[in-house]
Amino acid sequence: MLELKDVYGGYGKITILNGVSFKIPRASITTIIGPNGAGKSTVFKAIFGLLDIHSGQVLLDGQDVTGCKPRDLIGRGVSYVPQGRNIVPQLSVYHNLELGGITSKNPSKVGERIDVVMEQFPALKTHRDRKAIELSGGQQKQLEVARALLLDPKLILIDEPSIGLSPNLVQEVFRTLIRLRDQGVTILMVEQNAKAALAMSDYGLVLELGQTRMHNKASELLADPRVGRLFLGGHIDDLAS
Numbered sequence: 001m002l003e004l005k006d007v008y009g010g011y012g013k014i015t016i017l018n019g020v021s022f023k024i025p026r027a028s029i030t031t032i033i034g035p036n037g038a039g040k041s042t043v044f045k046a047i048f049g050l051l052d053i054h055s056g057q058v059l060l061d062g063q064d065v066t067g068c069k070p071r072d073l074i075g076r077g078v079s080y081v082p083q084g085r086n087i088v089p090q091l092s093v094y095h096n097l098e099l100g101g102i103t104s105k106n107p108s109k110v111g112e113r114i115d116v117v118m119e120q121f122p123a124l125k126t127h128r129d130r131k132a133i134e135l136s137g138g139q140q141k142q143l144e145v146a147r148a149l150l151l152d153p154k155l156i157l158i159d160e161p162s163i164g165l166s167p168n169l170v171q172e173v174f175r176t177l178i179r180l181r182d183q184g185v186t187i188l189m190v191e192q193n194a195k196a197a198l199a200m201s202d203y204g205l206v207l208e209l210g211q212t213r214m215h216n217k218a219s220e221l222l223a224d225p226r227v228g229r230l231f232l233g234g235h236i237d238d239l240a241s
């Protein structure tokens with residue numbers, strides 16, 4: 001459903017992506033791993049229309065969306081959950097969800113959609129009138145994911161969903177993503193917590209120096225000694241030694 005074809009791009013004249021290519025199928029979870037600064041978050045920006053793409057293509061369901069604006073991409077069913085806390089802490093859970101529907105083409109239907117989404121997140125339903133800041137870290141992350149679901153996306157780009165969460169809460173967030181995948185949503189995720197993320201993913205993608213270095217089933221990447229080296233701070237090419 002999503003394909004990047006030899007994408008080069010960066011910030012102004014600085015090139016960060018040096019040939020990123022991959023295809024991901026519908027209703028799957030793919031995790032992008034790689035060292036700090038490899039360009040993982042930049043790949044999301046390239047997909048979501050937030051980067052200067054110098055060459056290459058981004059295809060969504062076979063249609064060229066290279067350089068489309070975020071608003072167009074939202075309209076085509078793409079949701080982006082950037083790194084960090086993206087909720088408004090002093091607003092209630094319900095009002096944070098309402099913000100997710102702000103670009104809806106059917107504003108009158110946003111209330112109904114909030115009800116549908118809230119059914120999937122019992123903790124959010126329980127705390128619907130509490131301020132977002134009063135939720136636990138895991139619940140706040142669930143609120144971000146729930147808000148991304150407001151427009152019924154087919155593709156979710158989620159950057160470091162486990163950051164700052166305890167292992168139990170990480171598993172809770174991962175279970176949420178698996179449930180969405182099972183409902184037909186396609187998920188592309190960036191994670192530092194690489195082993196745990198690959199363990200719950202269908203596919204994995206290793207990015208290094210702005211290039212796709214490996215792309216395989218997640219189980220195969222987990223068993224690959226080169227990936228082990230990367231986790232320990234080495235480089236893919238070290239395997240040759």
Ligand SMILES: Nc1ncnc2c1ncn2[C@@H]1O[C@H](COP(=O)(O)OP(=O)(O)OP(=O)(O)O)[C@@H](O)[C@H]1O
Pocket residue numbers: 011014016034035036037038039040041042043
């Ligand atoms: N807005 C920006 N302007 C200029 N350079 C940027 C900008 N954002 C990121 N970069 C640079 O792009 C490179 C890749 O950054 P990116 O955030 O994509 O890496 P990453 O693989 O996600 O890293 P991390 O794992 O540390 O989050 C880095 O060298 C970074 O300094």
